[in-house]
Amino acid sequence: MKKQLLIAAVTATMASASMADVFISGSYSSTISHMKVNTKDATKGIKHDSDLDLTLKGTNGDSTMVLTLENIGAGKNPMKDKNGNDIKDASGNIVYDGSGTGSKTDIKPATVYITTKVEGLTLKAGKYKSKNGAGQMHKPMSKNRISLSTKIAGVNIGVSNANGDAHTSLNLAGTVAGVDIKVQNVLNAKRYLTLGAEFYGVSIDFEAGKATNPITKKEKASFATQLSGEVYGVSIVYANIKSNGTATENRDTARWGDITRVDSTNGLSLTYPTPYGKINYKFVGNKRDSVKMNTNSFSLIRGNVEYKTAKTSLSGISGATDAERVTSVKVKFKF
Secondary structure (H helix, E strand, C coil), X not given: CHHHHHHHHHHHHHHHHHCCEEEEEEEEEEEEEEEECCCCCCCEEEEEEEEEEEEEEEEECCEEEEEXXXXXXXXXXXXXXCCCCECECCCCCECECCCCCCCCCCCCEEEEEEEEEECCEEEEEEEEEECCCCCCCCCCEEEEEEEEEEEECCEEEXXXXXXXXXXXXXXXXXXXCCEEEXXXXXXXXXXXXXXXXXXXXXXXXXXXXXXXXXXXXXXXXXXXXXXXXXXXXXXXXXXXXECCCCCCCCCEECCCEECCCCCEEEEEEEEEEECCXXXXXXXXXXXXXXXXXXXXXXXXXXXXXXEEEEEEEEECCCCCCCCCCEEEEEEEEEC
8 A cells, every 4th residue: 555655656746747848048159359458568369258158947837947057158268369379468477358257167057046826926036137127227137036926907016025135126017108117116215217108110218217326325316218210221229328327336238338337328229131131330429527438330240140340439538549449250049
């Protein structure tokens, strides 16, 4: 009898496991670029970056577990001269490109979390990424947190709490008269507002929030407006960001780059498809006090290969010189 019960228990466990679905996906990129190196004995170098991201997802009924590994192999790499030799500084130390952190063998989970249903509510718990609004002023950031959410009368209602934070955030999202409205941290004076709408084929996105400057201890407002649309086959994106960034905030954006220490940013992106691939022109103008840094770049994207050239100019700094043009080739594919 005991053997029969044991066999039945094992069979039930195996049957439950067999109903779980496990998926693995990811992306890989490899970039070779020619860049300037600030050393006494070398002025140019070749930089090589490789990056592998993996996502493991397991589902069983209403429950899903997600584990992601990012920047695998994106540790610091030795700079190379035109002959392929390691570049060294005046003290004989190898110069590294500075991309990534730690060694190339570091593998740390970027996210690991679970989503499931609890009494009709959606529960999400663990280390996962979150962002303010649509992420115009920063990329999604990973942190240990827990959240509960549901939808009532067309309004998404959620509460969340981050690890080590005594404050619980109430978040609301819905659509009113064709305008998408999202308010994060509703009950706090530093709430974050996101508005999105489309008029005559033009998408308009607006974000606004507040933060405390760690130096002056004063509150400062941040605003971001983005317009996007298509004219004669050209995809156009324009952004104006008043970020008032400080060194203690993550202002690394997906589209316009790192604006962490920047007061304001103007960005323009033009993309046009041709028989030879997509051509993209991008302008990013950053300003900090009286210092201006403008970057112009051109890219040709053919399949999974991107050819790019970019140059940055500086003004407002006595004796400053423009950065050397950076040319790169990037291969990327997803699986």
